Amino acid sequence: MSLRRFFYSFPIFFTVFLLQEAVVTQMRLPAGGINLLLVVALIWAALSTPEIGALTGFGAGLMMDVSQTSPGPMGHWTLVLIIACYAIAFLGYGDDNIRGNPINIIFLVTIGVVAAQTVFLLLGMMLGQQVGSVSNIAFLLAGSAFWTAIISPLILKVISFFHANIFGMRSQL
Amino acid sequence: MRYGGDNRGRLLIIVLLVTSLFLITLDLRGVxxxxxxxxxxxxxxxxxxxxxxxxxxxxxxxxxxxxxxxxxxxxxxxxxxxxxxxxxxxxxxxxxxxxxxxxxxxxxxxxxxxxxxxxxxxxxxxxxxxxxxxxxxxxxxxxxxxxxxxxxxxxxxxxxxxxxxxxxxxxxxASDPAFKIGARIAGTQQIGILSGQGTRKGVLQLLDNTTQVRKGDVLLARGSQNGRPFVPGVPIGEVTSVDNSPGAVTQTADVKFYTNFSTLGVVAVVVSGSSADPRDSLVPPKPRPTPLPTVTIYATPGAVEPTPTPTATK
Incomplete structure (x- = not known):
């Protein structure tokens, strides 16, 4: 039942993927900009059960992996996002203090984005990728956190609306 | 109530993780x-x-x-x-x-x-x-x-x-951390390897430690066999500082790329290099000071009107 509902979310993620690739990457936002798909996947996971969170991470990770700008091997982002989305869903599941308060979700997602990128970076280093200077990495991570904290509140209500329509009204904020 | 998980859930996570690892393995093996x-x-x-x-x-x-x-x-x-x-x-x-x-x-x-x-x-x-x-x-x-x-x-x-x-x-x-290019210094022809650092600044590592690099030296691409991936003679950037630490195994220098990567609108892809190496002909000219026009006015007491004499100073 949940799995079937999960597949209903595919058009939403595909639209976000297209938006990311065709619009967000054009804007050349300062401080590295934002990855909309990453933020949406983590918010979606924060509103879901851990199983759906992991599946969300798997789907969104695959989309990020097929993106031409992904430097790592196929499956690199998938692995990172399965873990990140599962962890966020696990932290929020059954705890209304987290799930009932949008500020907590935004905080969790912002931390999640930085953590996911850090894990991606570490995994990339293990796979032999060049990652650049420490100052540049710190700048990009800070930029990601900044943009996530700005964008998340703007899209949280919309994502919550779609999530509630697919998985039931309990998850609506 | 905290989530405790069940066997089905754990199995799903394991399957997903294994799938992603499988994909990484397939990609690294060049499928x-x-x-x-x-x-x-x-x-x-x-x-x-x-x-x-x-x-x-x-x-x-x-x-x-x-x-x-x-x-x-x-x-x-x-x-x-x-x-x-x-x-x-x-x-x-x-x-x-x-x-x-x-x-x-x-x-x-x-x-x-x-x-x-x-x-x-x-x-x-x-x-x-x-x-x-x-x-x-x-x-x-x-x-x-x-x-x-x-x-x-x-x-x-x-x-x-x-x-x-x-x-x-x-x-x-060229600013990508994984980017590396063989470079030579215009004039002295010293060679080294330039690496991107994620910003507009690159790091040049000279192959010969006994040579001297100076601030302001211009770097050009050394070129590759058949002009791919790099055609020779392309200006890369300018040395902004040199690390002359005594005892260092190799001499390094910071290089500022000529190209501003954040304002790129139109670029050109070199589909075929020139038959001859352009050597140092592409080194950008040094900026020349613009002559500043000045006007000198001689005021003579009792004269009817002053005579301005324009001169040009560099």
């Missing part, structure tokens, strides 16, 4: 299906990206003006005096002029060296979420662009074509 997936996605995305580029263009211009507020203040003050229609026209004209200027610059550079180039517009800048520095251009294999071709701007090296699709290509910028 063609995985490459095909990315190529197919990019081919399908190119028209969407072109449409997105056209749609976002006014917003991007606005954002660029806001980002460079300090530098364009005078221009903006002038623009505010004009009406909305004129401002929009001017902005569109500005974009076209900037692209024309970049195009002229790149054609001048390519013409001097005798490179055969394909011009292209930048249609997307890669997300830095994955800690890479890339751009997508609107020329691909249908225009003769192939992987491992040098990409130029009017100022010098931009990067190298990493993947070429039918109507677009992904360019790895």
């Amino acid at each position: 063609q299906v995985i490459d095909g997936l990315r190529t197919g996605t990019q081919t399908a995305l190119t028209p969407v990206q072109k449409a997105g580029s056209w749609l976002v263009s006014p917003f991007r211009n606005f954002l660029s003006d806001v980002t460079h507020l300090g530098r364009t203040r005078n221009q903006m003050e002038k623009l505010t005096a004009e009406n909305e229609k004129l401002r929009l026209t001017l902005q569109n004209r500005k974009t076209a002029d900037a692209q024309l200027k970049q195009l002229k610059g790149v054609l001048n550079l390519a013409g001097t060296a005798g490179y055969e180039v394909v011009n292209a517009k930048v249609i997307s800048q890669g997300s830095t979420t994955s800690f890479t520095q890339t751009i997508t251009i609107d020329a691909g294999t249908s225009s003769g662009v192939r992987a491992n071709m040098t990409v130029l701007s009017g100022y010098g090296l931009v990067g190298v074509v990493k993947y070429a699709y039918r109507d677009s290509a992904l360019v790895q910028l």
Whole structure:
């Protein structure tokens, strides 16, 4: 039942993927900009059960992996996002203090984005990728956190609306 | 109630993790299906990206003006005096002029060296979420662009074509941390390896530790066999500081790239290098001081009117 509902979310993620690739990457936002798909996947996971969170991470990770700008091997982002989305869903599941308060979700997602990128970076280093200077990495991570904290509140209500329509009204904020 | 998980849930997580590890293994082993997936996605995305580029263009211009507020203040003050229609026209004209200027610059550079180039517009800048520095251009294999071709701007090296699709290509910028290029210093011909650092600054590692590098030295591409991935003689950047630590195994220097990677609009892909090495002919000329006109006035008491004598000083 949940799995079937999960597949209903595919058009939403595909639209976000297209938006990311065709619009967000054009804007050349300062401080590295934002990855909309990453933020949406983590918010979606924060509103879901851990199983759906992991599946969300798997789907969104695959989309990020097929993106031409992904430097790592196929499956690199998938692995990172399965873990990140599962962890966020696990932290929020059954705890209304987290799930009932949008500020907590935004905080969790912002931390999640930085953590996911850090894990991606570490995994990339293990796979032999060049990652650049420490100052540049710190700048990009800070930029990601900044943009996530700005964008998340703007899209949280919309994502919550779609999530509630697919998985039931309990998850609506 | 905290989530405790059940066997079915754990099994699902394990299956997903194993699948992702399986994908990583397949990709690292060079399985063609995985490459095909990315190529197919990019081919399908190119028209969407072109449409997105056209749609976002006014917003991007606005954002660029806001980002460079300090530098364009005078221009903006002038623009505010004009009406909305004129401002929009001017902005569109500005974009076209900037692209024309970049195009002229790149054609001048390519013409001097005798490179055969394909011009292209930048249609997307890669997300830095994955800690890479890339751009997508609107020329691909249908225009003769192939992987491992040098990409130029009017100022010098931009990067190298990493993947070429039918109507677009992904360019790895010289600022990418994974980017490396053999470089030589114009004049002294010392050689070294320049690496990107994720910013406009690169690090040059000289191969011979006994040679001397000076601040202001110009770096040129040393070139590769058959001109791929790098054609020889392309200006890369200028040495900004030298690390002369005694006892260091190799001498290193910081290099500022000539190209400003955040303002790229038009670039050129070198599809065929010149038959002869252009040597140092592409070294950008040093800026010359502009003569400052001064006027000397001799005032003689009792004279009817002063006689101004214009002179020019350098």
